Every structure is written in structure tokens, then in C-alpha cells.
Amino acid sequence: xxxxxxxxxxxxxxxxxxxxxxxxxxxxxxxxxxxxxxxxxxxxxxxxxxxxxxxxxxxxxxxxxxxxxxxxxxxxxxxxxxxxxxxxxxxxxxxxxxxxxxxxxxxxxxxxxxxxxxxxxxxxxxxxxxxxxxxxxxxxxxxxxxxxxxxxxxxxxxxxxxxxxxxxxxxxxxxxxxxxxxxxxxxxxxxxxxxxxxxxxxxxxxxxxxxxxxxxxxxxxxxxxxxxxxxxxxxxxxxxxxxx
Numbered sequence: 001x002x003x004x005x006x007x008x009x010x011x012x013x014x015x016x017x018x019x020x021x022x023x024x025x026x027x028x029x030x031x032x033x034x035x036x037x038x039x040x041x042x043x044x045x046x047x048x049x050x051x052x053x054x055x056x057x058x059x060x061x062x063x064x065x066x067x068x069x070x071x072x073x074x075x076x077x078x079x080x081x082x083x084x085x086x087x088x089x090x091x092x093x094x095x096x097x098x099x100x101x102x103x104x105x106x107x108x109x110x111x112x113x114x115x116x117x118x119x120x121x122x123x124x125x126x127x128x129x130x131x132x133x134x135x136x137x138x139x140x141x142x143x144x145x146x147x148x149x150x151x152x153x154x155x156x157x158x159x160x161x162x163x164x165x166x167x168x169x170x171x172x173x174x175x176x177x178x179x180x181x182x183x184x185x186x187x188x189x190x191x192x193x194x195x196x197x198x199x200x201x202x203x204x205x206x207x208x209x210x211x212x213x214x215x216x217x218x219x220x221x222x223x224x225x226x227x228x229x230x231x232x233x234x235x236x237x238x239x240x241x242x243x244x
Contacts, residue, residue: 082108089113089176099179103186107228110186112176118235119190119224120174126237131166131198133158143225143238161203169195169215177221181228188235189223191243219243 082104089112090097104110122141129137133154139147157164173193180187196218199210210216221243224235 079105079108082111086112096176096179099181100176102181103179103188103228106181106184107186109233110228115188115235116174116176116190119188119222120171120192122224122235122237123171123174123190123192123194123220123222124168127194127196128166128168130154131164140234141237143236146237146239162208163201165199165201165207165210165212167197169197171195172217178223184229185225185227187223187225187238189221192218192220192222194218194220 083101086100086104087097090100100112125137126141128134129141130150130153135147135151135154138150142150171192171194173191175191176188177191178187178189194217195215197212197215199207199212202208219242221241222237223239223241225238226232226235
């Protein structure tokens, strides 16, 4: 070429360099799809590693059920606590304590204090319903035998044209006297000391007994019962007696 540089050769060299640089810029750059593919691969590898090494930090462990022996221990603890409450409630009365223990061992839901609270409410409802002649209210609170006696007394009173004018003042005291379990039925006897204002009026409205203004103290001893295996949680009055 006589030491001269051919212009066409120079042009081809420049073009080759441009093409090489262009290819490197394209082939050496990651696209968005490439980035996403690489991220997915990395995530998959991390997941596999977590599976080999143990649970991931983001795995939520479900609560385990207690083993049978643990459930049994909880039941035994609750039973012991219930019996201890009964002993404390009995206050050293051995007969009452033994009676209450026989009930609570057959019915773990039985609580002396809760029972006594309900008995006080039942006493007021029964005394008020009897004075008003409300047979419907009495039927759900009394055993059949006691209901028949109360209903008979109401009928006799109505036949004579008499009404009871009564105000229930309150219960001064309510004590558990006895408790026992007989043939699957719990019996609990309570002594109530209450205050009433009560008077009986004849057909003309004249007071024939009692006093419409005087508060009178009344003492009643009532026995309530409930079948411990029954789904019905209600207790019913099964007997009444006068204090000795």
C-alpha cells in the first residue's frame, strides 16, 4: 500500500470498534426481566435453605393442645380448689362440710356462696308470688308437691274473697343449715330471717289479720333440690318447715 493509509480501511476499523462497543453495552446490561428472574431465583434458594435449617422466622406456630395428662391435672386442681372453698364456707361445721362436699363432688359447678345468693332471690320471689296469688311464677320455682300446697292455699283464700296486702322489706340473714346428696339429687336447706309488712283483707277491704304498717320478722326453713345430672341449672323448693 506504499506506506499510505487507505481511507476505506480506516472507516472499516472505526465501524468495527463502534459495533463491538454497542454489543458490549447491550449484552452487559440486565433488563427488568433479568432482575426479576434473578430475584425469584434468590428467593427460592433462601426458601430452600430455610427448609433445611429449620422454620422461617415468619412461620407462625399454632398453639398446641394440652396433653391428656395436662387436662387431667387442670381438672384435679379445679376440684381441689372447689373443695377448699367448701371447707372455708362451712366454717368448721363438720356435718355441713361433709354434706356440701358430697354435693360438689357430684356437681363441680356447685358453689355455696353462689347458691345462697340465688336462694335469697328465690325466697323473695316465692313469698311475693304467693301473696299475689301468682301461680305461674310459683310453678317454675316449686316442686309439684309444694306447688300443690301453695296453690291450694291460694284457692282457699280466693274462695273466701280475701287478699294479702304485703310489702317485702328484705332478708336480714340467710344461712345454710344442711346439705346432702341422695340418689343423684342434691338437697340444701337454708334458714331465712326476713322482714315483711303483711295484712289480710276481706272482701270489703277491711284488715282481718296482720298490720299494714308494722314490720314483722319472719323465720322460714326451706329445702331446695336439684338433680346434679340435669341440664336444668335451676333449684326448686321441695319442703318448708317452721323453726323449732
